[in-house]
Amino acid sequence: MDAFVPPRALAAPIPASAGIGLRSAHQRAxxxxxxxxxxxxxxxxxxxxxxxxxxxxxxxxxxxxxxxxHGVGLSLGSTDALDRAHLRRxxxxxxxxxxxxxxxxxxxxxxxxxxxxxxxxxPATREALEIVVLHVxxxxxxxxxxxxxxxxxxxxxxxxxxxxxxxxxxxxxxxxCGILLDVNNLYVNERxxxxxxAAFIDAVPAELVGEIxxxxxxxxxxxxxxxxxxxxxxRVCAAVWKLYARAIQRIGRVPTLIEWDSELPPLSxxxxxxxxxxxxxxxxxxxxA
Amino acid sequence: xxxxxxxxxxxxxxxxxxxxxxxxxxxxxxxxARLAVYRNNARVTFEKTLAATYPVLQRLVGEPCFRxxxxxxxxxxxxxxGDLGRFGAELASLLEIYYRDTTFAYLADVARLxxxxxxxxxxxxxxxxxxxxxxxxxxxxxxGLRFVPHPSSRFVTxxxxxxxxWEAHQLDDVRPVALGAGAEHVLLLRSTAEVRLHGLDTGxxxxxxxxxxGETLEDAHETALAxxxxxxxxxxxARFAALNLFTDFRR
Numbered sequence: 001m002d003a004f005v006p007p008r009a010l011a012a013p014i015p016a017s018a019g020i021g022l023r024s025a026h027q028r029a030x031x032x033x034x035x036x037x038x039x040x041x042x043x044x045x046x047x048x049x050x051x052x053x054x055x056x057x058x059x060x061x062x063x064x065x066x067x068x069x070h071g072v073g074l075s076l077g078s079t080d081a082l083d084r085a086h087l088r089r090x091x092x093x094x095x096x097x098x099x100x101x102x103x104x105x106x107x108x109x110x111x112x113x114x115x116x117x118x119x120x121x122x123p124a125t126r127e128a129l130e131i132v133v134l135h136v137x138x139x140x141x142x143x144x145x146x147x148x149x150x151x152x153x154x155x156x157x158x159x160x161x162x163x164x165x166x167x168x169x170x171x172x173x174x175x176x177c178g179i180l181l182d183v184n185n186l187y188v189n190e191r192x193x194x195x196x197x198a199a200f201i202d203a204v205p206a207e208l209v210g211e212i213x214x215x216x217x218x219x220x221x222x223x224x225x226x227x228x229x230x231x232x233x234x235r236v237c238a239a240v241w242k243l244y245a246r247a248i249q250r251i252g253r254v255p256t257l258i259e260w261d262s263e264l265p266p267l268s269x270x271x272x273x274x275x276x277x278x279x280x281x282x283x284x285x286x287x288x289a
Numbered sequence: 290x291x292x293x294x295x296x297x298x299x300x301x302x303x304x305x306x307x308x309x310x311x312x313x314x315x316x317x318x319x320x321x322a323r324l325a326v327y328r329n330n331a332r333v334t335f336e337k338t339l340a341a342t343y344p345v346l347q348r349l350v351g352e353p354c355f356r357x358x359x360x361x362x363x364x365x366x367x368x369x370x371g372d373l374g375r376f377g378a379e380l381a382s383l384l385e386i387y388y389r390d391t392t393f394a395y396l397a398d399v400a401r402l403x404x405x406x407x408x409x410x411x412x413x414x415x416x417x418x419x420x421x422x423x424x425x426x427x428x429x430x431x432x433g434l435r436f437v438p439h440p441s442s443r444f445v446t447x448x449x450x451x452x453x454x455w456e457a458h459q460l461d462d463v464r465p466v467a468l469g470a471g472a473e474h475v476l477l478l479r480s481t482a483e484v485r486l487h488g489l490d491t492g493x494x495x496x497x498x499x500x501x502x503g504e505t506l507e508d509a510h511e512t513a514l515a516x517x518x519x520x521x522x523x524x525x526x527a528r529f530a531a532l533n534l535f536t537d538f539r540r
Contacts, residue, residue: 048372049411050440053482056414073371079294086371111297115368116304117338117376118330127293155326158296159313223322 012066014039014100014211016253018277019068020270021260022061024054029267030061036271037065038278039100041257044071047093058097068101068211068255069094075115076135076149077108077122087142094143101211101255103148103180104139106132106168123158124167136175148210150180151200153188153217153230164195165203178210181251183243184230184259188217191228197243206251214244214277215259232261236273244277248284256281304328305367335363338373343380343403345458346396358383374411378404395454395468398447402455402475402486405443409477409484412441417480417533430540432507436500437537441479444498448472452488480533487532492517493525497534 019039022030029035040061047054047069061067073086094102107119122128140146151168172179181204186197216234219226236244236258248254258273302308304327312320336359340347347355358380366379381400388394418436426434445451450470457463474494476487489497496513504512513520529535 045372045374048374051414052411052441052479056482071371073373075371079297083371089372108297109371111294111301113369114301114305115371116301116327116331117334117368117371117373118304118327120300120327123293123296125293131293155323156300156312156320220326222325225322227323227326229326 012039012062012100014066014068014255016255017281018256018258018274019066020258020274021070022058022067023261023264025264026267026270027057027061030065031057034064035267037274039066039068039255041068041070041259044069044090044093044102045073047097048089062097066100067097068103068257069097069099071102071104072119073109073115073117074104074135074139075108075110076104076139077106077120077128077132078110078135079108079131080110080113082135082138084142087139091143094145101148102143102145103150103211105150105152106171107152119152121152121154121156121158122167124160124162124164125158126161129167129170132171133174136171136177140175140177146177148178148180150182150213151185152182153185153192155192155227155229157189157193157195163199163203165200169204169208172208179204179208180211180213181209181247182213182215183247184213184215184217184236184240187237187240187243188228188230198246201243201247201250209247209251209254212244212247212251212254212256213259214240214256214273232259233263235269236276241276241280245280245283248281252284253281300327304331306364331363332360334373335359335368335376339377339380342377342407343400345403345455346380346399348458348463349396349399349454374407380404392468395447395449395451398445398449398451399454401447402445402451402477405445405475405477406484406486409441409443409479412439412479415440415536418530418535418537420530423538426538426540432505433540434506435503435539436506436535437539438501439478439480439534439536441477441484442501442534443477444475444494444501445477446472446474446494451475452486455486476532476534478532478534485532490517492520493528496520496522496525497529500529500535 015038017038019041020037022040022042105119108122109116109118109120149171168179186200189195190197214236215232216236217228218231218233220229256277258270260270299310299312303310303324336356339359362380362383368376381397384397384400388396449468450466450473452473452475453466457466474489476489476497478485492513495516496509499509499512510522
């Protein structure tokens with residue numbers, strides 16, 4: 001029910017440790033027990049429903065776990081105007097749940113009002129940058145809070161006028177948004193385009209990074225060519241853990257999310273992956289001490 | 290036109306409509322292999338979304354046919370929102386165009402029922418009608434009462450046994466349903482966590498729908514009697530109260 005809206009001060013901040021994505025198959029485990037996850041992330045659009053079982057569950061779960069809202073549908077990089085109804089609905093659910101973090105993607109998915117409902121890459125051009133800056137400003141204004149912007153994986157690379165990391169950093173510096181660094185996406189892009197993931201990590205100022213995403217991917221064959229596809233259906237690979245350690249070394253402890261969206265394993269596997277991320281953050285701490 | 294807009298329009302046509310357009314990225318072969326990943330993503334996204342909304346229809350037509358329907362729907366009625374929950378509303382219209390006046394005409398009604406189910410599942414929550422408040426109403430005022438239906442209530446009527454078909458396909462072993470078994474009228478309602486489907490007779494269905502449309506009790510009663518002369522008002526009201534169909538009333 002849309003009745004009780006807690007005051008802003010009650011929002012639970014997302015701790016600088018590893019959380020997991022809350023998927024409907026695991027919802028029951030969180031309602032009936034208290035699995036040891038530091039925090040949970042949900043997809044914002046899954047709560048665009050006015051009522052029903054999803055809201056009933058999240059209303060209870062958010063009392064026990066800090067929650068982050070991660071959007072996939074805003075199409076911030078589209079040359080269309082932003083969908084005002086989408087923004088209004090997002091604002092309503094953020095006001096209801098008061099998540100500790102709100103994020104979206106540096107991508108586009110619609111043109112002429114038609115949606116592909118995918119996270120399509122943008123060319124790193126001045127023109128695209130101005131559009132994204134405008135749309136991030138408009139979004140933060142409409143939501144009444146800053147967002148984090150995530151770098152996406154891509155299979156196509158358009159002609160660029162600047163390195164992608166510079167594009168992202170400039171958007172963050174001009175709009176005041178933070179960066180959600182998806183390390184798996186950087187690795188996928190390195191395999192697909194040769195763009196150095198390490199160079200990207202090194203180019204992002206530590207203070208701009210508000211969250212890190214980790215996920216698994218798969219290698220698929222298209223037209224005789226092997227393409228690394230960001231399928232979120234497997235454990236984080238060794239190379240991505242190594243890049244993650246590099247990022248943590250630079251940035252310090254930061255909320256880190258294990259994403260897993262298809263071929264979902266038992267909850268214990270996600271929690272193991274989160275533990276691994278926590279261990280890496282702990283090692284950094286030891287090195288610094 | 291801006292160059293980014295042109296790029297996005299070209300990419301949309303290449304991905305959604307399988308058109309051969311130049312995106313100015315690398316060699317033609319390489320670009321088309323890369324585009325195939327996005328084409329595949331879009332296809333799988335729309336197929337999965339549709340399959341989650343229309344599981345009975347998918348079983349009725351079989352997976353290959355269902356995949357074809359998903360492709361046609363995405364092409365003729367493309368997604369218009371970043372919220373995928375809104376994709377697929379027009380499937381019944383598409384089926385009507387394809388199968389009108391054929392033995393498959395009932396498929397459109399099954400689709401209508403499943404879309405109504407999805408709507409009921411995500412509608413707003415609401416507390417049931419407080420019957421004590423109703424007891425305080427002067428009986429002289431009854432005829433002019435109007436009732437507020439639960440936000441999840443949906444009404445689907447068909448000249449086919451759509452509810453029997455839907456119920457049969459909730460089980461692994463589907464028992465056959467005779468298509469000629471006659472019309473069925475369905476009230477869908479989520480008063481607890483789950484959506485329930487209730488088969489109503491012609492009079493009760495007409496009565497419920499008239500009340501939900503905002504007619505007064507008296508007018509809805511007349512509508513029900515016109516639909517079924519043996520309609521019994523008290524039986525119907527008792528059933529609606531048991532189902533928590535209404536959340537409020539106005540004098």
